[in-house]
Amino acid sequence: MNQSSALIAVDVESVSKNYGKVAALNNVSLSIADREFFTLLGPSGCGKTTLLRIIAGFETVTAGNIQLYGDSIKDLPANKRPVNTVFQQYSLFPHMTVEENIKFGMQMQGKDSRAIENRTRLMLDMVQLGEFANRKSAQLSGGQQQRVALARALAPEPKVLLLDEPLSALDLKLRQAMRLELKQIQQETGITFVFVTHDQEEALTMSDRIAVMSNGQVQQVGSAESIYRDPRNVFVANFIGETNMLHAVLVDGDSATANCRLDSGVVVSCAASDANAGTEGKLCIRPERLALTTPDDSRADLHGVVRRSVYLGTDTQISVVVDSGEELLVRVQNSSEKEHAYHNGENTGLIIDPHSARFLSN
Numbered sequence: 001m002n003q004s005s006a007l008i009a010v011d012v013e014s015v016s017k018n019y020g021k022v023a024a025l026n027n028v029s030l031s032i033a034d035r036e037f038f039t040l041l042g043p044s045g046c047g048k049t050t051l052l053r054i055i056a057g058f059e060t061v062t063a064g065n066i067q068l069y070g071d072s073i074k075d076l077p078a079n080k081r082p083v084n085t086v087f088q089q090y091s092l093f094p095h096m097t098v099e100e101n102i103k104f105g106m107q108m109q110g111k112d113s114r115a116i117e118n119r120t121r122l123m124l125d126m127v128q129l130g131e132f133a134n135r136k137s138a139q140l141s142g143g144q145q146q147r148v149a150l151a152r153a154l155a156p157e158p159k160v161l162l163l164d165e166p167l168s169a170l171d172l173k174l175r176q177a178m179r180l181e182l183k184q185i186q187q188e189t190g191i192t193f194v195f196v197t198h199d200q201e202e203a204l205t206m207s208d209r210i211a212v213m214s215n216g217q218v219q220q221v222g223s224a225e226s227i228y229r230d231p232r233n234v235f236v237a238n239f240i241g242e243t244n245m246l247h248a249v250l251v252d253g254d255s256a257t258a259n260c261r262l263d264s265g266v267v268v269s270c271a272a273s274d275a276n277a278g279t280e281g282k283l284c285i286r287p288e289r290l291a292l293t294t295p296d297d298s299r300a301d302l303h304g305v306v307r308r309s310v311y312l313g314t315d316t317q318i319s320v321v322v323d324s325g326e327e328l329l330v331r332v333q334n335s336s337e338k339e340h341a342y343h344n345g346e347n348t349g350l351i352i353d354p355h356s357a358r359f360l361s362n
Helices: 048-056 098-108 113-126 140-152 171-190 202-207 225-228 232-237
Strands: 007-021 022-033 039-040 063-068 085-086 160-164 194-196 209-214 217-222 242-254 259-261 269-270 280-285 290-291 302-311 317-320 327-333 347-354 358-360
Touching: 007 048, 007 358, 022 048, 022 194, 022 259, 039 048, 039 269, 048 085, 048 160, 048 194, 048 290, 085 140, 098 113, 098 140, 098 242, 113 171, 140 347, 171 194, 171 202, 202 225, 202 269, 209 225, 209 232, 217 225, 217 232, 217 269, 232 242, 232 358, 242 327, 259 280, 269 280, 290 327, 302 327
Parallel strands: 039 194, 039 209, 085 160, 160 194
Antiparallel strands: 007 022, 007 063, 209 217, 242 259, 242 280, 259 269, 280 358, 290 347, 302 317, 302 347, 317 327
């Protein structure tokens, strides 16, 4: 999706939110495109849920503005905003059947009864709960309750659907299955989804774009691939997936063809930006971008000793302590062609993929 040329669904303009002397959000700006699956990702307390609640109208802004499809909604009450929210605990009406739960929002809008019936059937089919229409919500499994909450929120056809960690109460396998279903439903309905999670795997799986947040600020916005491959700072690199960080000094260049010196004295190629020669920082290398080799291999950038090896099914995670004393993780894909099993205490060399190492100064 070319977000710059797309219709903007939600425009967050320099929004700050203070609770007394505590700043929950600090001058946050971002734009969410129409029909986009957009995720707010970050650790607990980073401000992502506060931002979602501000978009929903459950919280007011201290400063800044929120626009929905070009109209300011900053002072609009929550019940007047064309958005709906799916909460972590679903908040279904236990005395109502599945069908009655889905109808509720449309009835509050005063829609025609025939239109309500048609829309309800459509929603039941979409979430595959037609046979459970007359069951009470308490008689449903966690995954089924999640589907009802989603159908109820989508039934009134909101312009934007807000989802506050809706999968966190589910077990792992169901959570993984629901990720795919959520993405499919979003694509089928064409409604803009704004999804909040602290789970980076959820964000990577479902999102068109991700905003990584920390300490009330947006650290980086981009596609899952761009954030994983090209993190803007150390926080993003550490939070999105596994990564290795080696202390380094930038030798020259401030572009995609820079060089940096490691504590071992080895100079390696890396990508770098916004940093001058002599700047201290971290060389970021993903575990799958390191290759193990023999200690005497002339291609080896680093040398070390295997500390432990953990078999994970599709691949093996190997921990290597290099000469500088720093510990690196290496992921080796398991295959029938695998010729070497690495053992604790074994000497090894490591080859750094020069096209994926990135120097980060902060």
